[in-house]
Every structure is written in structure tokens, then in C-alpha cells.
Amino acid sequence: MEQVTTDVLVVGCAAAAGQAMLRALESVGSAGVRAESLAHAEELLAVQGFGAVVLGLDTMAPAEAREVAVATSGRGLRVVGFGSRRSAAEGVPLDTFVGPADGPEGFLRALGVVESAVGTGEPEGVDSPEVHRLRERCKDLERQLEDHAQAARESSDSYNHDLSRMTNLVGSIMDGIVFTDMEGTITLLNPIAEEMLGLRAFMVVGRNLLDLDAEGELLDAIRDGIERGADWRESSRTIEVHTPDQDLMYVKMRLSRVVNYRGEPAGSLVQLQDVTSDYKTDQLKNQYLSIVAHELRTPLTGIKTFSTMLAKGVLGGLTDKQERVVESIREQSLRLEHQIDKLVNLGHIESNDFGQDLEDVDLAEVVRQSAVPFEQAANDRGIGLIVEGGEGAGWTVRGDRADLRRAIQALVENAVKFCADGGHVNVRLIDQANSCRVEVEDDGAGIDPRYQKRIFEKFFQVEDPLTRHHGGSGLGLFFVKNIVEAHGSRVVVESELGRGARFSFLLPKPGASVADEGMRAVTPQTSVEPNNNP
Amino acid sequence: MDRTVLIIEDEKLIIVSTQMVLEAAGFRVESADNGEEGIDKARTLTPDLILLDIMMPGIDGWETLTRLKRDPETSGIPVIIFTAREHSRGHQKSTEMGAADYFRKPFEPDELIELVEKHVGEKV
Numbered sequence: 001m002e003q004v005t006t007d008v009l010v011v012g013c014a015a016a017a018g019q020a021m022l023r024a025l026e027s028v029g030s031a032g033v034r035a036e037s038l039a040h041a042e043e044l045l046a047v048q049g050f051g052a053v054v055l056g057l058d059t060m061a062p063a064e065a066r067e068v069a070v071a072t073s074g075r076g077l078r079v080v081g082f083g084s085r086r087s088a089a090e091g092v093p094l095d096t097f098v099g100p101a102d103g104p105e106g107f108l109r110a111l112g113v114v115e116s117a118v119g120t121g122e123p124e125g126v127d128s129p130e131v132h133r134l135r136e137r138c139k140d141l142e143r144q145l146e147d148h149a150q151a152a153r154e155s156s157d158s159y160n161h162d163l164s165r166m167t168n169l170v171g172s173i174m175d176g177i178v179f180t181d182m183e184g185t186i187t188l189l190n191p192i193a194e195e196m197l198g199l200r201a202f203m204v205v206g207r208n209l210l211d212l213d214a215e216g217e218l219l220d221a222i223r224d225g226i227e228r229g230a231d232w233r234e235s236s237r238t239i240e241v242h243t244p245d246q247d248l249m250y251v252k253m254r255l256s257r258v259v260n261y262r263g264e265p266a267g268s269l270v271q272l273q274d275v276t277s278d279y280k281t282d283q284l285k286n287q288y289l290s291i292v293a294h295e296l297r298t299p300l301t302g303i304k305t306f307s308t309m310l311a312k313g314v315l316g317g318l319t320d321k322q323e324r325v326v327e328s329i330r331e332q333s334l335r336l337e338h339q340i341d342k343l344v345n346l347g348h349i350e351s352n353d354f355g356q357d358l359e360d361v362d363l364a365e366v367v368r369q370s371a372v373p374f375e376q377a378a379n380d381r382g383i384g385l386i387v388e389g390g391e392g393a394g395w396t397v398r399g400d401r402a403d404l405r406r407a408i409q410a411l412v413e414n415a416v417k418f419c420a421d422g423g424h425v426n427v428r429l430i431d432q433a434n435s436c437r438v439e440v441e442d443d444g445a446g447i448d449p450r451y452q453k454r455i456f457e458k459f460f461q462v463e464d465p466l467t468r469h470h471g472g473s474g475l476g477l478f479f480v481k482n483i484v485e486a487h488g489s490r491v492v493v494e495s496e497l498g499r500g501a502r503f504s505f506l507l508p509k510p511g512a513s514v515a516d517e518g519m520r521a522v523t524p525q526t527s528v529e530p531n532n533n534p
Numbered sequence: 535m536d537r538t539v540l541i542i543e544d545e546k547l548i549i550v551s552t553q554m555v556l557e558a559a560g561f562r563v564e565s566a567d568n569g570e571e572g573i574d575k576a577r578t579l580t581p582d583l584i585l586l587d588i589m590m591p592g593i594d595g596w597e598t599l600t601r602l603k604r605d606p607e608t609s610g611i612p613v614i615i616f617t618a619r620e621h622s623r624g625h626q627k628s629t630e631m632g633a634a635d636y637f638r639k640p641f642e643p644d645e646l647i648e649l650v651e652k653h654v655g656e657k658v
Contacts, residue, residue, distance in 0.1 A: 302548070357625040357636075
């Protein structure tokens with residue numbers, strides 16, 4: 001299509017239609033001016049030469065249109081009428097009439113700025129059903145696009161709202177909170193965490209925690225936790241932090257895996273809780289208990305030793321009656337010793353301090369010793385308390401002697417306690433290739449399956465504490481679990497209501513690990529607590 | 535020849551009971567009720583083994599052990615730490631400081647004899 005440059009004056013026409021005309025002219029290199037009024041049109045005509053004029057017939061009175069048409073055609077301008085109805089052009093001397101259906105090209109051709117195209121087939125704007133259908137389809141798509149855009153705007157508003165709500169929430173938590181993604185890039189750091197870590201959120205958010213050149217005991221612990229991240233779902237440990245004023249602060253750090261809505265790992269959540277005051281109280285309590293224990297153990301050592309020497313006949317022969325009395329003193333002293341151990345254990349509740357004092361332990365000796373304090377009680381109630389196995393050598397395991405004795409004693413004590421009068425308690429030591437298996441079995445009331453996991457919880461007791469008649473602190477099995485896990489093994493309970501209970505665990509022989517026996521191995525001395533929550 | 539065990543312990547009761555157990559097992563037993571005296575007796579008697587308490591007035595068991603191990607005259611005598619108090623990692627600590635073993639009170643007389651027999655020949 002050949003283009004001719006012509007200046008066009010647009011008179012009348014609604015603003016939108018006028019603007020559309022000017023744009024159409026501009027697109028082919030012609031200039032157009034729209035007159036705001038008839039007077040404006042006269043001014044423009046006086047100062048500028050135009051090639052054509054467009055009259056907006058819909059907005060002009062017929063008389064006005066006629067007047068302008070006569071005046072402009074007298075100046076040699078091409079006069080084009082534009083209107084929605086051809087009837088509006090009656091009586092107006094026009095060169096051409098165009099309507100909306102002619103489209104921009106029809107309009108430009110009428111003005112003479114574009115020469116009529118020859119052989120281009122149907123002129124634009126023809127109402128062929130195909131063109132109509134396509135136009136409708138386009139409008140449809142435009143509407144859909146707008147709907148999507150609107151939805152996106154709304155969703156983004158609501159996301160920003162949620163985000164700011166969450167940020168406020170996390171900001172007001174009194175614990176330090178740090179979120180990172182899977183790579184360790186910090187996505188959120190609340191004010192308490194800023195203070196604890198000595199970092200500023202605006203400087204570190206978006207940076208990788210592992211690459212930050214900042215230092216500190218807490219930061220190191222977090223890095224360590226995140227780097228080892230693959231094998232935990234949740235872990236917690238208490239970290240000793242040296243504060244700038246030479247004081248000590250204790251911070252409990254919990255690390256949890258954050259998952260996305262599909263359950264896939266998405267990052268880490270670090271919670272930092274200042275537990276200094278709890279920790280210091282705990283230390284004082286432990287210290288106190290330790291002193292009490294010392295004061296009680298010293299006289300007990302005397303009682304135990306003298307009664308043993310008497311019983312052995314080192315100090316001369318005894319009558320049968322004397323022998324029974326001496327044996328009873330001995331048993332009671334062992335029982336007292338067990339009670340003192342339990343008292344000291346109270347101090348261990350939060351200390352995660354089990355299984356620390358490793359040495360080679362003769363498990364057979366420990367098992368035999370563990371039953372002694374309960375022989376009298378069992379005997380009084382007609383309970384057969386029998387220790388089986390453990391003959392000969394080969395029962396050496398690597399472990400914490402005192403802790404192992406505590407654990408086995410707690411199991412025996414429970415078995416005797418929950419056994420009916422006249423029942424049976426069997427303590428067994430079984431050789432299992434790479435490990436030694438300790439079993440404590442009773443034929444008492446058994447444990448309801450729904451409680452079998454919970455009995456290992458701290459202070460959990462199946463009985464109602466107000467009506468129970470068995471007594472106890474509710475800590476025995478909690479210690480058993482912790483001690484056995486600290487030795488890299490776990491406690492298995494098998495029980496049915498009315499059919500007794502059997503508690504057992506394996507301990508590896510030197511050079512073997514319990515994992516060889518297909519049991520879960522928990523590395524000793526680590527403070528990572530496996531999370532029991534689903 | 536009699537094998538001599540030196541007990542360094544402030545509790546008279548523990549000395550008497552330990553003495554009874556060890557003498558019955560054929561040992562000669564000497565005692566000291568504080569660290570300073572214990573070190574002196576270790577020098578003059580050069581016992582075959584020392585049983586050492588931790589909690590004592592004056593210099594405590596850890597300090598006594600350090601001094602015994604620093605002195606060439608006594609450093610070759612095996613020392614068994616002997617305690618009634620819970621010490622976190624006490625066994626580990628005593629081994630690191632050069633003790634031959636670690637033993638908790640109250641003890642089983644047989645276990646004490648077994649342990650003393652085990653280490654009594656280690657003097658160098």
C-alpha cells in the first residue's frame with residue numbers, strides 16, 4: 001500500500017474516536033490535529049495548511065457540518081464525513097462517508113492518505129462470520145487475561161498480608177527464630193535472634209549462614225546443626241555461650257526441618273531459647289544432691305562392708321540366726337544404696353548426662369548385683385526372682401557401670417513391683433554373637449498396648465497418682481530408656497494385658513555395634529534427641 | 535613379701551572398713567587422713583598401690599593425684615580413685631590424670647579386692 005502524507009484536521013467527534021483517528025494517521029506517517037470546537041477549527045484552518053478534514057457527524061448539528069464542509073471544500077480540502085449512520089451525512093457536501101465498520105484502513109483510504117489497495121481481497125471490517133468469530137475469540141481471551149491479572153493481584157495482596165502477619169508474629173516471639181532454606185540461606189531472623197547472634201537482619205537475610213564471616217559459639221552450633229541436617233528431623237541441645245561481659249549464658253537450640261506443602265524438605269527452623277536461669281538452678285540442685293549423696297554413701301559403705309565381712313565369717317563364725325540377720329542388713333544396705341542412686345538420678349533429669357563414664361564392664365556381675373536389693377521384697381511376697389545366664393567369661397561390654405546398674409535395677413524393681421504375690425520374675429543374660437542381651441520378664445498384670453510407648457516418658461505412670469498403691473517417681477523407665485540409648489541401643493517392651501511384660505535390650509560386645517543386630521544405633525555422647533513426634 | 539596398700543581418705547569409717555576388707559585378703563594397709571600426709575607416706579612407704587579419696591579437706595584428691603604423678607619417687611605407684619560423689623566423667627578424668635582406675639563408694643568388698651589385685655602388680 002502506498003502512503004501519501006497529508007495533514008488532517010479532525011472536527012467534532014467524541015474524544016476517544018478522535019484520538020483513535022489521530023493514532024491511525026500517525027501510524028501511516030500523517031499528522032492529524034483535533035479541533036476542540038468550531039472556533040478552534042477556524043483558528044487552525046487560518047494558520048495551518050491541511051490536506052483533508054474529517055467531520056464527526058454524530059456530534060455536530062447538520063447545519064454546522066454543512067457549513068464547515070462548504071467552507072473547507074472551498075479551500076480545496078478533501079472532506080470526509082464520519083458517523084455511525086449514513087443518514088447523518090444527508091445534505092452535507094462530502095467527498096466520502098465512512099462508518100465504524102470501515103475500520104481504520106477504510107478511514108485512511110477515504111482521507112486519501114492511503115491509496116486504495118488493489119487486489120487485496122476483502123476490505124478490512126467486512127463482517128465475514130470467520131472474522132467475527134475471531135474477533136469474539138480475541139475479546140474472550142482479553143477478558144480471561146484480565147481476570148487472571150486481577151486474581152494474581154488479589155493473591156499477591158493476601159500473600160503480602162499473610163507474610164507481614166507472620167513476620168509480626170515471629171518478631172514478637174520471645175525466643176530467637178531463624179529460618180533458612182535448604183542451602184542455608186537466611187530467609188528470616190527475628191529481633192531476639194539478632195540480639196543473640198549479634199547479627200542484623202537487613203545485613204544477613206538473603207545471605208548464606210554457612211558463608212557468613214561472623215563468629216560465635218551459637219552461630220557455630222547452628223552451622224554444625226544445619227550441615228549435619230540430613231539425618232535429623234528435629235534436634236535440640238543446650239549450648240554454653242560466653243557473653244561479652246565474661247558471663248555464661250545457656251541457650252537451648254532446637255533445629256527443625258521445615259517441609260513444604262508436599263512434605264518435601266524446604267529448609268530449617270532454628271529456635272533459640274535462653275535457659276540460663278533454669279540451667280543455673282539445675283546445676284545448684286545437682287550439686288546439692290551430689291553432696292547429700294556423698295553424706296549418705298559414706299556411712300552406707302561402712303554398713304555394707306562390715307555386714308559383708310560378718311557374713312563371710314571373716315570375724316568368726318555366726319549362728320544361723322545371726323547369719324540371717326546379717327544377710328538382711330546387707331540387703332537393706334543395697335536397697336538404701338539404690339534409693340540414693342535414684343535420688344542422685346533426679347539431678348540427671350535434664351542433664352543428658354547418661355553413659356558418659358565408659359569402661360569395660362562385666363555385665364554378668366552387674367546383672368547379678370542388680371537383683372540383690374529386691375530379693376528380700378520378692379521373697380516376702382512369694383515371688384520367684386531368678387537370675388539366669390551369665391556363667392563363665394565373655395560378658396564384657398563397653399559401658400557406664402553405674403548407669404547400667406541403675407537401668408537394670410529399675411527394670412527389676414518394676415518387675416517385682418507389678419508382679420502378683422507368688423508370681424515370677426526372670427532376669428536373663430543371653431549371649432547373642434556380637435552382643436549381650438539383657439531381659440527382665442515378669443508374669444504380672446502386663447501393660448496396656450496404648451501405654452507401651454508412653455511408659456518411657458518422664459513422670460508418666462499408668463496408675464492414677466491419687467489412688468495408686470505402687471509408689472515410685474515415674475522416672476525409672478525414663479532413665480532406662482535414656483541410659484540404654486546412650487549406650488547405642490534401645491529398649492524393647494513386649495507385653496499383653498494379663499500376660500506379664502518383658503523388657504529387653506542389647507549391648508554390643510567390644511568391637512561390634514548394635515546395628516549389626518539390626519537395631520537402631522544411636523551414637524552415644526551426642527546430644528541430638530530423636531524426635532518421637534510423627 | 536607383704537603387698538602394701540595406702541589409703542588416703544578423711545573418713546575414719548571408710549579407712550577402717552577398707553582396711554578390714556584388704557587385710558582379710560592378705561594386704562598390709564596404711565592410711566593417711568589428708569592429701570599432704572598421704573603424699574609424705576607415699577614417699578616414705580612406697581606402697582604397691584594407693585586408694586585415693588576425692589573429697590577431702592585441704593588439698594583434694596585431684597590435686598593429690600597431680601602431685602603424686604609429678605614426683606618421680608611416687609609417679610610409678612598405681613592410684614585408684616575412690617569416691618562417693620557423682621563426678622561427671624569422673625572415670626575419664628581420673629584416667630586422663632594418670633590414675634589406674636576409678637571406683638565408687640559404697641563398694642562391694644569382693645569388687646574392691648578384685649580391683650586392687652588387678653592393679654597391685656603395676657608399680658614401676
